[in-house]
Amino acid sequence: xxxxNLLKLNLGPQHPSTHGVLRLILELDGExxxxxxxxxxxxxxxxxxxxxxLSYVQYYPTVDRIxxxxxxxxxxxxxxxxxxxxxxxxxxxxKAIRVLLLELNRIASHxxxxxxxxxxxxxxxxxxxxxRERELILKYFEKITGQRMMNNYFIxxxxxxxxxxxxxxxxxxxxxxxxxxxxxxxxxxxxIFLQRTKGKGVLEQNVALNGAITGVNLRASGVNLDFRxxxxxxxxxxxxxxxxxxxxxxxxxRARVLExxxxxxxIKQAIExxxxxxxxxxxxxxxxxxxxxxxEFYSEIEAPRGLASCYVKSDGENKPYRLKWRTGSYYAVNLxxxxxxxxxxxxxxxxxxxxxxxxxxxxx
Amino acid sequence: xxxxxxxxIVSMLTVFKHLFKNSVTxxxxxxxxxxSNNFRGMPIVEGCIKxxxxxxxxxSGAIKIESDNFNINMEKCIFCGNCAYYCxxxxxxxxxxxxxxxxxxxxxxxxxxxxxxxxx
Amino acid sequence: MNYLYFLYIxxxxxxxxxxxxxxxxxxxxxxTIIFIVLLLVVLALVxxxxxxxxxxxxxxxxxxxxxxxxxxxxxxxxxxxxxENITPSSADRFLFNLAPILMFTPALVVLGLIPYSSxxxxxxxxxxxxxxxxxxxxxxxxILIGGWASNNKYxxxxxxxxxSQVLAYELPIxxxxxxxxxxxxxxxxxxxxxxxxxxxxxxxxxxxxxxxxFIVMFISILAELNRCPFDLPEAESELIxxxxxxxxxxxxxxxxxxxxSLLFANALFLSVLFLGGYLSPFGKYxxxxxxxxxxxxxxxxxxxxxxxxxxxxxxxxxxxxxxxxFPRMASFDLLKFSWAFLLxxxxxxxxxxxxxxxxxxxxxx
Amino acid sequence: xxxxxxxxxxxxSELFGEKIIxxxxxxxxxxxxxxxxxxxxxxxxxxxxNRDDIELSYRLYSPDDDEDVIITTFVKGEAExxxxxxxxxxxxxxxxxxxxxxxxxxxxxxxRLYMPEGWKGHPLRKNYEENDERLKWND
Numbered sequence: 001x002x003x004x005n006l007l008k009l010n011l012g013p014q015h016p017s018t019h020g021v022l023r024l025i026l027e028l029d030g031e032x033x034x035x036x037x038x039x040x041x042x043x044x045x046x047x048x049x050x051x052x053x054l055s056y057v058q059y060y061p062t063v064d065r066i067x068x069x070x071x072x073x074x075x076x077x078x079x080x081x082x083x084x085x086x087x088x089x090x091x092x093x094x095k096a097i098r099v100l101l102l103e104l105n106r107i108a109s110h111x112x113x114x115x116x117x118x119x120x121x122x123x124x125x126x127x128x129x130x131x132r133e134r135e136l137i138l139k140y141f142e143k144i145t146g147q148r149m150m151n152n153y154f155i156x157x158x159x160x161x162x163x164x165x166x167x168x169x170x171x172x173x174x175x176x177x178x179x180x181x182x183x184x185x186x187x188x189x190x191x192i193f194l195q196r197t198k199g200k201g202v203l204e205q206n207v208a209l210n211g212a213i214t215g216v217n218l219r220a221s222g223v224n225l226d227f228r229x230x231x232x233x234x235x236x237x238x239x240x241x242x243x244x245x246x247x248x249x250x251x252x253x254r255a256r257v258l259e260x261x262x263x264x265x266x267i268k269q270a271i272e273x274x275x276x277x278x279x280x281x282x283x284x285x286x287x288x289x290x291x292x293x294x295x296e297f298y299s300e301i302e303a304p305r306g307l308a309s310c311y312v313k314s315d316g317e318n319k320p321y322r323l324k325w326r327t328g329s330y331y332a333v334n335l336x337x338x339x340x341x342x343x344x345x346x347x348x349x350x351x352x353x354x355x356x357x358x359x360x361x362x363x364x
Numbered sequence: 365x366x367x368x369x370x371x372x373i374v375s376m377l378t379v380f381k382h383l384f385k386n387s388v389t390x391x392x393x394x395x396x397x398x399x400s401n402n403f404r405g406m407p408i409v410e411g412c413i414k415x416x417x418x419x420x421x422x423x424s425g426a427i428k429i430e431s432d433n434f435n436i437n438m439e440k441c442i443f444c445g446n447c448a449y450y451c452x453x454x455x456x457x458x459x460x461x462x463x464x465x466x467x468x469x470x471x472x473x474x475x476x477x478x479x480x481x482x483x484x
Numbered sequence: 485m486n487y488l489y490f491l492y493i494x495x496x497x498x499x500x501x502x503x504x505x506x507x508x509x510x511x512x513x514x515x516t517i518i519f520i521v522l523l524l525v526v527l528a529l530v531x532x533x534x535x536x537x538x539x540x541x542x543x544x545x546x547x548x549x550x551x552x553x554x555x556x557x558x559x560x561x562x563x564x565x566x567x568e569n570i571t572p573s574s575a576d577r578f579l580f581n582l583a584p585i586l587m588f589t590p591a592l593v594v595l596g597l598i599p600y601s602s603x604x605x606x607x608x609x610x611x612x613x614x615x616x617x618x619x620x621x622x623x624x625x626x627i628l629i630g631g632w633a634s635n636n637k638y639x640x641x642x643x644x645x646x647x648s649q650v651l652a653y654e655l656p657i658x659x660x661x662x663x664x665x666x667x668x669x670x671x672x673x674x675x676x677x678x679x680x681x682x683x684x685x686x687x688x689x690x691x692x693x694x695x696x697x698f699i700v701m702f703i704s705i706l707a708e709l710n711r712c713p714f715d716l717p718e719a720e721s722e723l724i725x726x727x728x729x730x731x732x733x734x735x736x737x738x739x740x741x742x743x744x745s746l747l748f749a750n751a752l753f754l755s756v757l758f759l760g761g762y763l764s765p766f767g768k769y770x771x772x773x774x775x776x777x778x779x780x781x782x783x784x785x786x787x788x789x790x791x792x793x794x795x796x797x798x799x800x801x802x803x804x805x806x807x808x809x810f811p812r813m814a815s816f817d818l819l820k821f822s823w824a825f826l827l828x829x830x831x832x833x834x835x836x837x838x839x840x841x842x843x844x845x846x847x848x849x
Numbered sequence: 850x851x852x853x854x855x856x857x858x859x860x861x862s863e864l865f866g867e868k869i870i871x872x873x874x875x876x877x878x879x880x881x882x883x884x885x886x887x888x889x890x891x892x893x894x895x896x897x898x899n900r901d902d903i904e905l906s907y908r909l910y911s912p913d914d915d916e917d918v919i920i921t922t923f924v925k926g927e928a929e930x931x932x933x934x935x936x937x938x939x940x941x942x943x944x945x946x947x948x949x950x951x952x953x954x955x956x957x958x959x960x961r962l963y964m965p966e967g968w969k970g971h972p973l974r975k976n977y978e979e980n981d982e983r984l985k986w987n988d
Contacts, residue, residue: 009637031641031815047974048948053987058423061444122712122719122812125379128541130424132388143400146458152444160449161402185378189371192713192810195817209889210914212937225912235866288420311895326893336941344720346814347639349722363963379540389544402812425986 006034011348013042020359022333024340024352033348036340038333043363051323056082057287061152066325068149069109072102072150073303074325075154076233077310080299082156085292085314086285093155093280094158095233096273097181099145100169101153102233102301103263107176108137109304110263111258113356117253117339118187120353126187133179136172140165160280161353173264180260190255196210197249201339201351204247212337215306215328216259217355219243220252236267248352256356274346291318305329305356327361404445405457408478409434411455418447418456432479436471438464487781514606518595525793526744527557529559533804540808561684564737572730576633580770583630587742590622593748599674601762601788611671613661616753620657620708623746624650627717627727630739634730642726645815646710646717652822653707655713659699659830660704662759663837664690677761680756682847685767689760696833702799705750705821709743712807716815747800755795762788766797868919869905875922876929879907883934887911888918891931894941896949898975899923903949907931928958948973 011024021042047066051059054359063069063078076098077089083090087115090098113241115130144163145151154161180337187193203213207220218225219242228234242258292314306328313322332355339355340348367418399405412434426440427447427483448456466472489510496506531546531553538545546553571580597612599605609615624647631643665671667690668679682688691698707714718726728739755761764770764787771783813821871878871897882888888909897904906921922928930953934937942953944963950971953959961968970977 007637034369041961041965044963053984055420055987057421057446057450058987061442061446078408098460118811123807123810124537125382125541128543129382132542141420142403144402146400146404146445149643150442150444152446155449182378186375186809188808190375191368191371192813194371196811196814206889207936210936212890212892212935214890219951223912230915281417288417307892309892311893313897322895322897324893324895330940331937334937338937339935344815345814346716346719346722376805376809380805382542383539385542387539387542387544390543391544 020248020357022357023287023358024336026340028345028346031338031345032105033343033345036337038335038336040359040362041361045360045364046228046322047325051320053319054112055293055318056290056362059285059323061153064150064152065302065360066364067308067327067358069112069304069358070105070304070308071149071151072098072128073272073308074310076151077299077301079154079156080301081312082285082290083291083309084299085295085297085312086156088157088283088285090158091279091281092277093162093274094282095278096270097159097163098154099233099237100163100267100270100274101141104137104140104169104264107260108134110260111137113256113304114183114187114210114253117353117356118193120349121193122333123187123190123193126183126364129179129182129186131174134167134226135177138173140158140168140172145166147211156285157285158280158284159337162280163274166274168177169267169271172361173267176260176264180257181259188257194250196347196350197253197354199248199250200347201249201343202247203339204333205333207338211338212331213335214331216242216255216302217252217306217332219352220255221245221247227300227307229299234266235342236251236273237266239266249350252354252356259322289318291316292320300326300344303328305358305361306332327364329357329359329361330364332357333362398459401460403460403462404443404448405460405462406438406458406474407436407448407456407466408459409436409439409456409478411453411456412476412478413453414478417450417452421446421450427461429478432477434476434478436474436476438474488724490711511606514604515596519592522591522745522748523741525748526741527561529744529748529800530557530560532738532800533619533694533807535739536801536804537808540805561737561741564710564740565734566753566790568785569733569735570656570730572635574635575633575730579629579633580730581735582624583594583633583778584627584731584738584742587623587739588745589741589747590619591749593619594746594753597673598752598756598792599677599750599761600792602674602678603784604785604789605674608674610671613665613671613676615762616792617654617658617661620750621650621654622706623742626742629725631717631729636730638723638725639727639729642717642719642723642729645723646727648815649710649716649818650708652819653826656704656822656826657708659827660694660701661757663694663697663830663834666834666837667693669757669841673761675758677763680760681763686760686765688847689763691758694758694837696829696839698754700794700830700833701754701758702802704822704826705754706803706806709747709750711803713810713813714818715812716818719812748796749805751796751799752792752804753801754799755792759795759799762790763794799840868921871920871922872887873922875905875907875920876931876934878920879909879931880934882909882918882920887913888916890950891935891937891941892917895940896945896951896973898949898973900975903951905945905951924951926951929952930954930959932956932958947971950963 006027006029009026009028010070011026013021013023023039023042025037025039046304047062050062060078063074066074066289093265097098111130111134118126141151142148143165145153172232203217203221205221205223209223210220214225216257222243222245228239239262242262243310244255292312294314294316297310297312300307307326308328309326312320335355336352337353343351414429418430419429423444423446424440424442426437428435443458445458448454448458489788492510493506496502519646533555535545535553544691549556563713571577594616597616607615627646628643631639631646664676668676670679672677680689706712710717717730731739768785769787771780771787775783809839861947867884888911890910892908892910894910902923902925904921904923905906906919909918930938930942932942932953933955939956939958939964942956944960945951946953946959947964948971949959964972980984
């Protein structure tokens with residue numbers, strides 16, 4: 001029945017809870033959402049077109065702006081492409097440094113999501129608690145790489161400068177362990193939070209697989225798929241992906257809190273490796289006139305928001321012929337069309353928030 | 365129902381506990397943030413040999429070298445530190461000055477005179 | 485009270501002013517005092533909320549304006565005064581301006597009902613609890629009008645949600661009020677406070693025997709004021725700012741201060757009903773113990789007002805504390821919580837009070 | 850899943866590097882792979898403009914036995930839509946239509962994803978000339 005008196009509401013680009021500039025065109029019958037059409041492109045910087053104009057070394061600093069909360073992951077992807085193309089082997093210490101900083105970045109990104117998600121549901125204080133922990137990580141990043149977020153630290157073949165002050169990281173892991181207990185006491189035992197998230201936004205397994213959803217959202221629906229187990233950097237780290245059957249917003253929240261512990265275990269192992277081999281004998285690639293051999297190169301990694309991958313086709317020039325990014329939230333926004341149908345307005349914000357959508361990734 | 369009430373009280377008490385912890389805010393204008401010496405702020409140039417690698421390396425084309433004037437357009441600079449890292453004589457250094465707000469535009473194009481070439 | 489009245493009349497007749505003017509103007513003095521006290525308390529409340537929320541989250545809260553952030557709300561009010569009063573072109577102009585005024589008046593009326601001390605009470609009707617219920621319903625009208633008149637989809641949602649929420653929580657308030665009235669066997673607030681001064685002291689107040697009524701009324705007042713777990717009408721993260729999205733300048737200030745004055749008025753009302761109004765928690769008043777005689781008499785009034793304000797600030801502290809902890813309830817669970825849970829419990833509580841009155845009637849004369 | 854088995858199922862397809870080149874009926878082969886061999890995640894659709902035609906490569910992945918398969922076709926301006934088989938393809942096809950100008954048949958939600966409606970031209974095409982000399986600083 002085409003009910004003509006549907007209210008067309010713009011959950012517009014300027015809205016406090018869309019984590020960036022996502023616009024959802026909703027058709028509402030009362031407060032029930034009849035249809036939802038995401039409209040993206042407000043943060044489109046043309047990363048792929050820009051790549052065809054810039055040489056590899058010029059394009060590299062703009063890479064960690066694709067997802068500014070997980071900048072290290074995209075720098076790692078781009079460096080991996082160059083290292084694969086010129087088959088340069090990374091030294092043990094460089095690999096351990098990269099795993100340590102990647103996992104720290106994942107913890108920072110998940111912490112921000114927990115705070116922002118609670119702010120979406122209306123609770124004021126958890127946002128500030130999680131930012132207090134995230135601040136410690138960003139201070140450490142600034143000390144090592146020079147910038148808090150746009151760190152530009154990995155370079156082709158190694159890292160810009162050796163890592164130091166690892167005790168700060170160990171001290172941070174201790175603080176994080178106690179703080180996670182705090183979060184569980186504030187958030188998990190809160191009956192209103194449980195009421196708002198349990199049973200809402202159920203993502204069936206085949207709907208997720210069909211919509212190419214990867215990462216925490218897929219593992220919360222019961223599929224054991226974590227690209228870290230296959231990634232070259234993570235060889236030799238024992239690591240168990242967190243798979244849970246709940247499929248609803250609460251399980252996605254719990255999965256991300258458990259991922260914090262999982263990442264801190266990985267960081268401890270990385271610190272062991274750093275202590276073992278302290279010689280940073282990295283063979284850097286001379287980037288100024290760098291020309292990749294003709295051919296296609298592909299690298300992928302498990303970013304906090306799902307599988308991220310980079311594909312470069314080069315024809316021997318110093319500029320890539322075609323460069324394509326695949327990001328996690330791109331398909332999560334596409335999933336919103338199905339997931340938000342039939343829900344109510346304040347549940348819709350809770351469901352969209354639970355998928356951890358960040359708009360720079362979607363618009364590239 | 366009772367588990368709900370217990371949960372209520374537990375979460376309220378943990379938030380109450382935070383009432384007595386000292387605050388983490390930093391009163392910015394009075395107290396400044398302690399920066400590490402790797403911090404990448406405004407670039408400073410002296411003793412350039414006009415080799416031009418920094419122009420090749422800058423992602424946003426912010427650097428122009430005329431005969432005796434080294435111009436950095438701060439509107440375009442994204443503080444990535446490429447120029448400082450790849451300069452062979454490392455005469456570009458990233459200072460720790462991040463307060464670059466200014467009322468008129470031509471403050472944003474930094475000019476360093478590099479005319480004294482034959483000194484060393 | 486009449487002592488002050490004779491003092492005032494004697495002072496006027498000395499300046500040969502006829503008695504009639506004295507009678508009329510006598511009541512204007514306390515009204516102006518109450519209005520000024522309300523404005524000051526509201527300014528203090530806004531600052532207290534921002535400071536407490538800051539301390540709960542390990543932040544400092546406003547501390548730039550004035551010595552310790554004291555003048556922050558004054559600065560905000562002045563800023564809002566100087567801001568441009570934008571009226572959306574397609575808004576219904578008359579209703580758009582009427583809504584904020586409606587928001588502010590109920591608080592003044594409710595303040596008039598409350599017995600600040602044994603002598604000093606404005607409206608001494610025998611049924612001023614009823615007047616409270618009538619005027620507590622006024623903000624629904626103003627929020628609905630404000631939401632509808634600003635012709636903005638989000639504020640329309642805010643207005644609609646507020647109506648369904650406050651109606652759902654009006655009945656539990658009425659029933660828990662009935663519980664108190666059966667115990668005190670009178671609708672006059674003065675008599676209710678007197679009924680609470682029994683020999684059990686603090687435990688004798690009405691919050692102890694009808695604890696269920698107290699909790700139900702506290703939750704329903706939270707819902708009526710759109711405070712934290714129930715702040716759907718102005719849910720920042722969904723409806724941007726709910727009903728007052730289109731308001732700016734002085735009108736927004738009226739809405740904002742109206743909301744806090746209602747909070748203060750309802751906190752006073754709750755402390756009169758359940759926490760023994762101006763009765764001192766130690767049984768006897770300090771001023772009569774230390775300074776007997778004439779000065780004690782005057783000091784007694786101020787001490788009674790002090791206890792009343794202290795209890796209402798305790799209630800306001802708990803309200804702000806709840807705001808720091810809880811997320812927002814979903815709209816259906818909110819309505820289900822009230823109709824299916826709070827209402828039956830408050831009726832059950834009424835039954836308990838009747839039985840308590842029957843068996844232990846003697847305690848509350 | 851090896852190529853010989855695939856070859857006798859779908860006639861004219863040959864292996865190029867690790868990619869399987871198909872001439873036509875992409876939707877049927879993706880459907881076949883999804884049902885029989887468990888490739889139920891379409892990671893991404895990559896479009897490359899080789900000046901005379903556009904190469905579309907579909908990257909499939911099967912989570913159970915963790916294998917990648919890439920199926921590519923060469924397309925002029927029209928292409929067969931797979932959005933009925935994989936829901937994620939709706940977003941990919943919208944992006945490719947927006948940036949490359951390939952119309953996908955029977956994909957009802959086909960419209961520009963990033964660019965505003967009235968945008969002329971398709972940005973990622975090699976012949977997408979913009980005469981904006983501000984962009985010429987790096988050549």
